[in-house]
Amino acid sequence: MEIKRIYSNIDVNKIMKKLNVDKPGIKIMSKKAxxxxxxxxxxxxxxxxxxxxxxxxxxxxxxxxxxxxxxxxxxxxxxxxxxxxxxxxxxxxxxxxxxxxxxxxxxxxxYLNENRFDLKIMGVINANDDSFYPNSRFKGSLAIKMIEKMIEDGADIIDIGGVSSRPGSEPVDTEEELSRVKPIIKEIYKNRLFEKAEFSIDSFRPEVIEFALNHGFKIANDITGLRDDDVARVVSKMDAKIVIMHMKGNPKTMQIDPEYEDVTIEVSRFFDFQIKKAIDFGIKKHNIIIDPGIGFGKNLDHNIELLQNLEEFKKFGCEILVGASRKSMIDKIFPSSVEKRLPGTLALHLKAFENGANIIRCHDVYEHKQAFEVFKELID
Missing domain, CATH: 3.30.1370 (Ribosomal Protein S8; Chain: A, domain 1)
Incomplete structure (x- = not known):
């Protein structure tokens, strides 16, 4: 007789099926594991x-x-x-x-909610000159070529943004934002790229969101977390998806000594309130995606705590998005320039996936696709 310890992160259902345990028994015993x-x-x-x-x-x-x-x-x-x-x-x-x-x-x-969602990789395209990672900035035909490459590399969603939300960034008006994203959105629509992947507009302005949703986009990625009622109305009217992200303050000031009594509880409280608001405006529950906002009004300890406690947010029954790609929290752990933060990014995103995230927003689609395919083999 031999013995082997089974660790808690192993799928016990899979083991019991292999043992040919009857289905009712699996259901009962898995709750004890x-x-x-x-x-x-x-x-x-x-x-x-x-x-x-x-x-x-x-x-x-x-x-x-x-x-x-x-x-x-x-x-x-x-x-x-x-x-x-x-x-x-x-x-x-x-x-x-x-x-x-x-x-x-x-x-x-x-907390017993067992909703399971498929993993999706969201590629990032920035149509501006001041996003924190220069290699994510694309305009015109270059943007279309990069979108096509991301789709080929395995992106399920492409997120297009015209305004930088990096710490300390200055806002631009609606007309300027539209002038940056309109040419790309029109080309996506013209080439029917929305048939090959889902498209998301990274904006908190109803006019920009409505234009994108009228041109094949399916998701509004709102870093303000649905603070504008008009955004809720547009998303509801178009029967689109909404990413509700938590941010403390605004991009210009959010990283100036952010404080929380308990960051997980405060972010959870925010989601509870904003999800109810979205539903009150007629947005369907299955169209709501939540994002804890890594790096948006959080210091290193806050970011780590949120990633470690990501399962807390599964209780809402919504898809969970995490975007820690090449962010400064990596530099605070292991000093490195933004160009050299891919390994740290993969580590953060793999942990996020393990803890419940199912949409990963990143700059490096191919590398993420490979990492996740390998990782899933280890945990399935």
Whole structure:
């Protein structure tokens, strides 16, 4: 008899199928194979004591500070530990409990969302002269040639932008933005390139977005996260997709000492509010994509925390986009010029994919396509 440890990131369903376990058994046992950890902040002391007992009664647990059982204080933080099966049971059981546990139960249930989306690679084309990576800037016929190459290299989506959003960048007016992207959009439409890949317009201006959506584009990539109601109206009217990105401040000021009490919770709260807004405007849930905004009003620690906790955002049931391509966070970890940040980019994006991202926005399509095809073989 021999033994081999199975690590938690291995697909246990695949192993059980290989063992010829019956389907109902696989469904039951797979829920016991993954441990869930939930950090619960500012919980009522009564809720903490109830949840502790309920967790223990089913084989889960709740880590609490000393003094909870004697009600030494009114509120506390806690760490809930359990399998998927435990969380399913608690999400039902706590619905009947007081002290805010009903709302906690609903939150726990949302984390069990198992929506799976296919991986998509989004190539970047900048129709301006001041984007942070010079090799992403293309105009006219050169832009069309690069788009065709990206599609050939494996891009599923091409993102076209006419305004730089790098830290410290200056905004331009709508007319200038349109003058930069219109020629490229018209050529894409003329050559029917939208039949070979999806096209996204990187803009927060309704006039620019509407022009693109009227010329074969399917996605509005809004770095302001749907702050403009007119953008919501245009996207809804055209039945298009919307990327809701989190950004603290604006490109000119966003990297001046950004602060968060808890960056993951604040970004999650933002998504919750903006997704509801989008739906209220008539945008279909399946057309909503969320982007935590790596490098947009975040320091290195914030960016790393968001990538490490990306699974937090799966509870919304939306596609998750991550774009860390050649960004300065790589330079802060390993000093390097923007031209030499491809290896760091691949490392960040592979981790993002592993943690739940399924749309990867990048400058180097071929290299990403190769890296992901190899990586998927390792985890499938």
């Amino acid at each position: 993954k441990i869930y950890l939930f950090y619960i902040k500012n919980m009522h002391i009564g809720a903490a004591n109830i949840l502790k007992q309920d967790a223990l009664s089913i084989g889960a647990d709740l880590a609490l500070p000393n003094g909870v059982i004697t009600c030494k204080f009114d509120r506390c933080d806690a760490l809930l530990i359990g399998t998927k099966k435990h969380i399913e049971i608690l999400s039902r059981k706590e619905l009947a409990q007081p002290y805010g546990l009903k709302n906690l139960a609903k939150e726990l249930k949302s």
